Amino acid sequence: MTTLLLLNGGVGTRAKAGMPKQLVRVNGIPLFIYTLRVADELNEINKVVINSPKGWEEQIQTLISDYAIKTNIEFVDAGETRQESVYKMLSLVKSESVIIHESARPLVDKNDFKKLIASKSLNVSTVLNIPFTVLKKDCQSSLLTENLNRDELVNIQLPQKFDTNILKLVHNKYNASKQSFTEDASMLIAEGEVVDTLYGQDKNFKVTTPQDIHLAEYILSKINDESYSEQ
Template identity: 40%
Template sequence: MSHYSFILLSGGIGKRMQLNIPKQFLLLAGKPIFIHVLEKIDVIEEIREIIIPCPQDFVEKTMETIQEYGISKPIRCINGGESRQESVYNGLKEASFDHVIIHEAVRPFVSREAFKALMETDNENAIYGLDIPFTVLKGKHVIEENLERDQLVNVQLPHKYSTKKLLYAHECAREDKLEFTEDASLFFHYYKSDIQILQGSEYNIKITKPIDRKIAEAIYRESILMEGY
């Protein structure tokens, strides 16, 4: 059985939500969004540690909240970076195990089964993704190129990687001064190797805008009736 470090990205500061607190502290069904994720992780034996990059001013509050909800796995809260990429890099430097799973604190509807399936896939580097059900064109003010949507994927988390390989790719990106929006594109840029794509879930939304809170409450009401939530 492989053992994993788990990086829970909690670096957001709630700008798009127009909040004065990080959005992971917003309540969903009476508890902070990120606690919903941690409660699922807490019962997965293969995950041996949790690393949470978060805003420096909220490190103490994050740990206090975790203790309040009785999460038992070893957890370290560290300072997040100025960007998502830097927060992942900071987390990777703290990881103790050969394999790492990365997830976002504001994706509370991921299931325990999704984490287990990710760990059980043979490829050491794997992500979740969804087909894109709408037309996508390249361009800003004018159309520059048609894109074939059946060749595109909507990237979801969680991801899993070789810790050593992903850390090296991040170090290369820092040296090259390249910025990526998530880790699969960064990893592929440097290795050009296979990253397995598992079928994602439409319920696994990322809560970033005010409308997402309303959608999340509706999903929660439905998900409590679903096995595995």
Template identity: 30%
Template sequence: MLTFIITAGGIGKRMGGSVPKQFLLLNDKPILMHTIEQVHAFDTSAELIVTLPVDYLKDWEEMCTKYTFTIPHQVVPGGDERFDSIKNALEKASGEWIAVHDGVRPFISKSVLNQLLTEVKSHRAVIPVIPVKETLRIADGETNATVHRDHYRIVQTPQVFEAKLLKKAYEQKYATSFTDDASVVEAIGARVHLVPGNDENIKITTPLDLSLAALILKNWK
């Protein structure tokens, strides 16, 4: 069985305003609902676990009632760090494979999901990435220099893992170097395999992202 952990435990400071970004409306309903619908449409039998800010658990219940949102999912409280939120969710996860996905990425393609779930069976840890299009420079104080963008990739979610591997990785103590689940798994010596992601799979973190998401949604299938 497959478990999807949809992490939405943050408060979205970069978006501004008083409402966490995952609850902002994208066209007709909260962003998080769009994300859950995409995942559920891909695999209706998958176990869905959603991490939410502790102070917004009741708000989410009210939103589900208001928007008649009935897709089955478990809710777990988020922690101080993303690491803590995922660790809480892993205690509830029962799938053989676990996909961890950002709650504010509602446009993951089915073809990418299929490839991730195929590749994880032989690589144990797989993540979607896209090429860097802009020129990059590395800056260190007053020194800066161009770097070869072909050597870099932009990381997306969902990141998919063998359950035993991911749970073992989350037994270690939190470190500030843990920026995503792949970095947590790498810290115990595991290798991470890359697969091509899709450009539409943006992370909605700013007002401009929200405007772009509305345009993507008009042509999304």
């Protein structure tokens, strides 16, 4: 069994929706509900820990009840940063492994989770190849300085799976040191931990802008799966 940490605490200002983007209805369904419906179909996920932006906690809980999510769900307050949010959520995890996902990626599907759960690696991240040229820039002069080999680079996606004890130890260290990371695989790598990779799907993109919301709406409307059908 594993626990899903669903990062749901952002305010989504770039989405320009007048509300946290995870509450925007896409084809009639709030964005964050899509991931919960997928998790609800997986027996391997026995608990979800979810956070909420300040002031929206009651509405998040009401929507989860309205959509009859059966999986055990526990709620925590959002942290000031993504890293702090994960740190707070980990205090509720008792399973040996933990999966981290974010509600801004509503096009995750059961196979994305199942591949992670089935992986023999303790720590593994979903990734994509980088299809474009990547150059290094000098931050002081703004001059391009180096051509990076994109065959050696990957675009980090979510979901990710980690050994719970390892992740807690690393978070405890960096919470005390105040050093920050934008996601958890890079934090483990900084500690010398091994993180494996699994290739994900292009459609599992992060919804950030109004254009992303429209794209997600179009793709979700084309998916013929009961997990995405409206109640």
